[in-house]
Amino acid sequence: MNRADASSFVKLLKPIEQQLQLYAGRMLRNPAHAEDVLQDAVVKAFQEFSHFSPGTNFKAWMFRFVTYQVFNANRRHDPLLLAEIPEEMGLEEVREQPQADDAVESLLDNDPERLLELLQDPLVQALARLSAAERSCLLLKSIGEFSYHEIHEMLEIPVASVMGYLSRARRRMRTFLSEYAMENRWADPAETARPSASPPPSAPPAGEDA
Amino acid sequence: MTDCNDIRKFFHLYYDSEGGAELHFQISDHLSTCPQCKAWFAREARTQGLLDDLLARGEANASTWQTIEQQLLTDAAVPASRSKGLWMLALAASVVMAVGLWSLIRQGDSDNLGRLAATEHENYVSGSWQAEVVSSSVEEVEQRLRPRAGFAVRCPPRGQAGFELKGGGLCRLKRELGVHIVGEVDRQPVSVFVLPFQSLRAFPQMREHLPAEGRLHECREGRYQMVAGLLHGHVVVVLGRAPRDVLVEILRGYGAHHSGRAAPPNEAPRQRLVAFDSFADVNPTRFAAEATPGSP
Numbered sequence: 001m002n003r004a005d006a007s008s009f010v011k012l013l014k015p016i017e018q019q020l021q022l023y024a025g026r027m028l029r030n031p032a033h034a035e036d037v038l039q040d041a042v043v044k045a046f047q048e049f050s051h052f053s054p055g056t057n058f059k060a061w062m063f064r065f066v067t068y069q070v071f072n073a074n075r076r077h078d079p080l081l082l083a084e085i086p087e088e089m090g091l092e093e094v095r096e097q098p099q100a101d102d103a104v105e106s107l108l109d110n111d112p113e114r115l116l117e118l119l120q121d122p123l124v125q126a127l128a129r130l131s132a133a134e135r136s137c138l139l140l141k142s143i144g145e146f147s148y149h150e151i152h153e154m155l156e157i158p159v160a161s162v163m164g165y166l167s168r169a170r171r172r173m174r175t176f177l178s179e180y181a182m183e184n185r186w187a188d189p190a191e192t193a194r195p196s197a198s199p200p201p202s203a204p205p206a207g208e209d210a
Numbered sequence: 211m212t213d214c215n216d217i218r219k220f221f222h223l224y225y226d227s228e229g230g231a232e233l234h235f236q237i238s239d240h241l242s243t244c245p246q247c248k249a250w251f252a253r254e255a256r257t258q259g260l261l262d263d264l265l266a267r268g269e270a271n272a273s274t275w276q277t278i279e280q281q282l283l284t285d286a287a288v289p290a291s292r293s294k295g296l297w298m299l300a301l302a303a304s305v306v307m308a309v310g311l312w313s314l315i316r317q318g319d320s321d322n323l324g325r326l327a328a329t330e331h332e333n334y335v336s337g338s339w340q341a342e343v344v345s346s347s348v349e350e351v352e353q354r355l356r357p358r359a360g361f362a363v364r365c366p367p368r369g370q371a372g373f374e375l376k377g378g379g380l381c382r383l384k385r386e387l388g389v390h391i392v393g394e395v396d397r398q399p400v401s402v403f404v405l406p407f408q409s410l411r412a413f414p415q416m417r418e419h420l421p422a423e424g425r426l427h428e429c430r431e432g433r434y435q436m437v438a439g440l441l442h443g444h445v446v447v448v449l450g451r452a453p454r455d456v457l458v459e460i461l462r463g464y465g466a467h468h469s470g471r472a473a474p475p476n477e478a479p480r481q482r483l484v485a486f487d488s489f490a491d492v493n494p495t496r497f498a499a500e501a502t503p504g505s506p
Contacts, residue, residue: 018270035274043285139265141226142262
């Protein structure tokens with residue numbers, strides 16, 4: 001690898017830096033490690049850059065390195081909390097209907113910006129309650145905007161599992177945020193006008209991947 | 211598929227533009243005729259969109275990426291010059307010995323920190339390696355190299371054993387990133403190599419020598435005298451054609467100005483060269499504390 005390769009690599013990297021950083025930060029159990037993880041992932045990817053085919057999906061290729069580096073970091077820091085990824089998941093998971101969340105809906109109607117602000121803290125807690133597989137699928141979809149097929153290739157799990165994990169992650173996120181909103185009475189404008197919301201209804205269950 | 215419940219089961223596929231055109235046509239057809247499902251889909255899409263927006267919100271940290279990109283560009287630049295040196299070495303070796311024998315020797319050399327340092331020093335002397343920071347200011351060299359090296363770079367203090375600082379830059383010794391500080395003693399080039407303590411893992415010979423011999427390791431590498439020690443949590447190698455005592459004094463003065471005063475040439479060493487009982491018990495803060503007993 002020479003300096004020209006490095007320049008080409010950095011040029012491809014630039015447009016996705018924000019997404020990579022956000023993804024690493026949200027995926028890690030300890031977001032303080034995000035910088036180290038990103039650096040390791042980028043160095044590894046650059047070492048493999050000669051195998052990258054120009055014109056193919058650099059973003060997916062790069063996210064793959066970050067994903068596995070995050071898995072390694074999470075494993076290093078807490079090996080007992082690894083989530084098992086089942087081989088297959090039924091489509092029943094996909095077909096479950098999302099729950100109605102009136103408090104969030106109400107605030108979404110009245111003050112969407114305020115809602116986004118209020119949801120920042122509980123969002124982190126909600127993510128921490130997901131399994132590694134659920135979190136990966138959700139963040140690859142939401143931040144990376146990858147297709148199910150691309151996620152299947154990155155994580156090397158069946159497309160049906162991607163759909164299942166994604167659906168379950170979304171449902172669990174919405175359930176948690178709904179409960180949080182109801183607990184804090186967000187439907188009441190007087191309540192949401194306060195500078196910060198109170199803690200979530202309950203702590204994450206012990207032993208769950210966080 | 212005209213049943214509302216069936217249609218709603220496929221909301222996520224529809225929302226994510228997955229599931230194929232046929233599914234989308236069926237759902238679109240149904241939504242055009244069913245206002246309840248249309249409202250339900252709109253509400254779900256809005257809530258899901260909010261969640262996606264929330265997850266994707268955040269700024270990139272510019273300094274993080276500057277560091278990473280700089281590291282990449284440095285890594286790409288350093289091996290290039292090194293590979294050129296190795297190519298020349300291979301060419302010379304092929305003249306004097308069989309390929310097999312050469313390979314064996316080269317394998318041994320690749321683990322020899324002293325040998326690699328001597329090669330880098332040769333590169334500096336011959337002009338094939340040039341300092342990225344050219345300055346006689348200890349502070350400037352340290353400040354400019356520190357962010358690039360990723361660790362606290364220190365120089366021998368100005369005038370220590372007659373050492374006249376010329377500058378410094380990054381180097382690679384067997385893939386280990388280090389700092390190469392250059393200067394002169396009586397117009398003779400002298401190199402100071404600084405590597406993080408952890409890099410000793412790549413150099414089993416040096417790793418063996420430093421803890422075993424305790425305070426100092428010295429040897430000759432071809433035409434050069436070399437002395438090495440562990441200081442401030444770093445492996446410090448001083449190499450050149452200057453007398454051994456001069457090199458030892460430069461080594462002992464490494465980073466001494468950080469303790470508050472420069473070291474007069476004949477003063478007893480203030481930097482204690484520490485020994486380690488176990489390679490695994492690495493605690494860089496301990497090194498720093500032990501290496502500067504004279505500091506408050």
